[in-house]
Amino acid sequence: MWLTEFDTPVLPHEPAIEDVPPARDTSHGLALQLRGIDKSFGTRHVLQNLDLNVAPGEFVALVGRSGCGKSTLLRLIAGLDQPSAGLVEAGAANERRLMFQDARLLPWKRVVDNVALGLTGPEAKSRAMEALEQVGLAGRGNDWPATLSGGQRQRVALARALVHRPRLLLLDEPLGALDALTRLEMHRLIEQLWQRHGFTALLVTHDVAEAVALADRVLLIDRGGIALDATVTLPRSRSRAAPGFAELEDRVLRHIIGHPATA
Numbered sequence: 620m621w622l623t624e625f626d627t628p629v630l631p632h633e634p635a636i637e638d639v640p641p642a643r644d645t646s647h648g649l650a651l652q653l654r655g656i657d658k659s660f661g662t663r664h665v666l667q668n669l670d671l672n673v674a675p676g677e678f679v680a681l682v683g684r685s686g687c688g689k690s691t692l693l694r695l696i697a698g699l700d701q702p703s704a705g706l707v708e709a710g711a712a713n714e715r716r717l718m719f720q721d722a723r724l725l726p727w728k729r730v731v732d733n734v735a736l737g738l739t740g741p742e743a744k745s746r747a748m749e750a751l752e753q754v755g756l757a758g759r760g761n762d763w764p765a766t767l768s769g770g771q772r773q774r775v776a777l778a779r780a781l782v783h784r785p786r787l788l789l790l791d792e793p794l795g796a797l798d799a800l801t802r803l804e805m806h807r808l809i810e811q812l813w814q815r816h817g818f819t820a821l822l823v824t825h826d827v828a829e830a831v832a833l834a835d836r837v838l839l840i841d842r843g844g845i846a847l848d849a850t851v852t853l854p855r856s857r858s859r860a861a862p863g864f865a866e867l868e869d870r871v872l873r874h875i876i877g878h879p880a881t882a
C-alpha cells in the first residue's frame with residue numbers, strides 16, 4: 620500500500636508548524652500508556668503482559684533481537700493492529716504518525732504534493748513547503764520522488780509526518796536502509812525537529828548506537844516484555860566518542876546477547 624494509514628484531513632485554519640504547542644498530556648499525564656499487553660499470532664505469543672509509560676516529549680528507543688516484537692508493538696501503538704489483551708492509550712489517532720524504513724512516496728505526485736497528502740485548504744501547499752524547508756529540502760518541492768536519493772526520500776517522509784503536527788511520532792527503522800553518513804545526518808535532523816516541536820518519539824532500531832545517540836530511554840524487548848529500561852543521561856547532541864557512550868551501548872548489547880555485565 621502506498622498511502623500511510625494516517626492521511627487524515629487537517630483543518631485549513633490550523634497554525635503553521637512552528638506554532639505547535641508541546642505534546643499534550645493524556646488524562647494520566649502520559650503520552651503513551653500500555654497495560655498488560657498480550658499479542659499472539661495463532662500459537663505464537665509475541666508480547667506478554669507488557670506495561671509501558673511514556674511521558675510527553677520523551678524520546679524512547681525500542682531495541683531487541685530480530686523477531687522479538689518491536690514492529691508488532693509499534694503497530695499496536697499506531698492503532699494498525701489490536702492487542703490480543705490489554706490496554707493501549709496513545710492519544711487521538713490523528714495525532715500519531717508512523718514512518719517506515721521505505722518512504723512510501725507516491726511516484727506520480729511531486730514532492731510537495733506527497734507532503735501535502737491529507738491536508739486540505741488553501742494553506743496546504745505552503746505548509747508542505749514549510750515542512751520541506753524544515754527537513755532541508757527547500758527548493759525540491761516541484762521535483763519527482765524518483766529524482767531524490769534514499770536519504771532525501773526519508774526526509775520527505777519526515778516532512779509528510781511533521782506537516783500533520785503529530786504529538787506521537789512512531790519511527791519503524793526509518794534509517795535502516797541509509798548509508799552511515801546519511802544516518803548520522805538524519806540523527807541530527809530528527810533530534811533537532813524533536814527538540815523544536817516537542818513531540819513524543821518512539822524509535823524502533825536494530826542499531827544500539829543509534830538508540831543511545833537519540834533516546835532518553837532505551838527499552839530492550841525480549842521474551843514478550845521489556846527486559847531492560849535504560850535511561851540515557853548523556854548530554855545532547857551525543858557523539859559516540861563521548862565519555863559513557865560506549866559503556867551504555869555495551870551494556871545494552873550485552874543484555875541483547877544474554878550476557879549482562881555484572882558490575
Ligand SMILES: Nc1ncnc2c1ncn2[C@@H]1O[C@H](COP(=O)(O)OP(=O)(O)OP(=O)(O)O)[C@@H](O)[C@H]1O
Pocket residue numbers: 660663665683684685686687688689690691692825
Ligand atoms: N501478521 C503476522 N502474522 C503472523 N505472525 C506475525 C505477524 N506479524 C508479526 N508476526 C510474528 O511476530 C514476531 C515479531 O515480529 P516483529 O515484526 O514485531 O519483530 P521485530 O522485532 O520488529 O523484528 P525485526 O527486527 O526483524 O524487524 C515474529 O515472529 C513474526 O513472525
